[in-house]
Amino acid sequence: MRILIVKRDKLGDMLLTTPLIAHLRRSLPQAEIAVLAAAYCGWVVRDDPNLAALWTYPRLNAASLLRPGEIAAYLRTFGRVRRARYDVAIAAGGEYSPRAVRTARATRARRVIAYAPAGAVTDALEPPQRGHEVDRMLALAAPLGIALPDPAPPPEYRLPEAARAFARGWLAQRGLAAGGYVVLGLGTRRAVRQPSTEQILRWSARWRDRHGLQTVFMWTPGKGSRLYPGDDDTAAPVLAAARPDIHPFRGPILEALGLVWGAAASVFPDSGLMHFAAASPGGVVGLFAGSAAWPEQWAPRGPRARWLLAPRAVPDLEEEVLFRSLEPLIDGSFQARAEAR
DSSP: OEEEEEOOSOHHHHHTTHHHHHHHHHHOTTOEEEEEEEHHHHGGGTTOTTOSEEEEEOOOOGGGGGOHHHHHHHHHHHHHHHHHOOSEEEEOOSSOOHHHHHHHHHTTOSEEEEEOOTTSSTEEEOOOSSSOHHHHHHGGGGGGTOOOOSSOOOOOOOOOHHHHHHHHHHHHHTTOOTTSEEEEEOOOSOGGGSOOHHHHHHHHHHHHHHHOOEEEEEOOOOOSOSSSOOSHHHHHHHHHHOOTTEEEEOOOHHHHHHHHHTSSEEEEESSHHHHHHHTSSSOEEEEEESOTHHHHHHOOOSTTEEEEEESSOGGGSOHHHHHHHHHHHHHHHHHHHHHHO
16 A cells, blocks of 8 residues: 655644654554655654654745746646655645545545545544544554554654754853753743743743753744744843853754754743754743643653643743653653763
8 A cells, every 4th residue: 555644834833744644654564664755844853763764845925926936836746746656645734634535635545534624525523523633643554454552653753964063063052061051932822821931931940950050041033023923022122132052043944853862851832943853852841821622732751741721821931840741851851861861
């Protein structure tokens, strides 16, 4: 059986698809499994040993009309995928997405599995109302006669060597070493999930004084965009404090992941970086606020993943609540690195 997993263009969502890939490989060891994804996120699974092929295409938008090379590359990829004649295409996502269904159908696979209305694809499943995104995607294997795993595999990825090399150089320039810092990040479209300036300064002082750890303060570049506003304005008061133990980083995703990978632990609001930090050696404490439905579907997954839900907003979280979750990760990181030596 030749199976194509179709994923669109969100990095965190691509990472959360890796348990489905692993479960298909374990359940169907003779199957050929491939992924079709936007080039922006396809790199996440480029080195996945469970895959026979990775097909990527450029994301098209109105500006692509001025870049005919992008359109040609898009059409070329789909032409090759169609000629590969996959038996099954899975629109990997935890809910009904008309665009995802159209993309999966465009592969012309013999069967298309998706959360979709009856008749929209050959194997239409009713969209789930509850459950984690990982479990929702694992359930898409049911039409192939594959039951849900217990427990579910954790999300995994392999850090590119370029990201490791960047992190080594960046840390060396600042006198930092792997395991000698905590990554504290911003990065969410919902302000209620962002820690306040006062929290960032207090938290970083605590792990500095108690554990001798510095802080890599990380945020998403940009300001003013409605869809992707960035966190420059939110980061500004922290930078104004000019604390020598707080090392700011504002840069591309791969470079950010290199720094996250070497952290003793990370703290992130609900975001793609939170999920990547959960899959890193140090682990993460994810920050949520408001409805419990958000962590129910999007909580970080993995053996070193923790999360907290503030009733109204993250600035209302008590400091001890955070550290009851974070400090075991820090202690575990110290122990693991000591054993490795």
